[in-house]
Amino acid sequence: MSEVASAPAVPAPEPSGIGGWLLLPAIALIISPLRMIYEFHQTFLDLLRPSVWISLLSTKSPNYSPVLATVLGWEILANLALFALTIWLGYLFFRKRKLAPAIFILWIVVSAALQLADLMLTSLLGLDAQQSNSRSVIELVKSGIGAAIWVPYFLRSVRVKNTFVHHAAKPNY
DSSP: OOOOOOOOOOOOOOOOOOOOHHHHHHHHHHHHHHHHHHHHHHHHHHGSSHHHHHHHTTTSSTTOOHHHHHHHHHHHHHHHHHHHHHHHHOOOHHHBTHHHHHHHHHOOOOOOHHHHHHHHHHHHHHOOOHHHHHHHHHHHHHHHHHHHHHHHHHHHOOOHHOOOBBBBOOOOO
């Protein structure tokens, strides 16, 4: 019998690239800006009319409520900031920047925190109907479950560590 020469064992390449479970956050980052635009349009577009703000801020109006105007203003700003964070995260993620996992974790935590703040404010001010409040609680629970899954994944995954390796380009001065 002749001996068969065996090639040295080549270690299996570690997983890297946007694949495996990392596809789910990638899909979320593609869908999220579209969903955010739709929800902003549904929720806030009518509130951006000047007549609404005059009604809320005019002392002569029966709808006078500077507290409500402040809450709505902060909510609009928070949603716009979250949208900007989502776009920036998408850029970092698909460019496979080293900062992407940390910003993804921040994005998940900020999203859940904003949902919690929204739920608390609307409940405290009596602004939400019971059905809408129940929907907000369900969304908050889903965010919490998502954070419980994805934060550890982004902290421990070998694929994440092997994928997000690019540093931002340094300008040549």
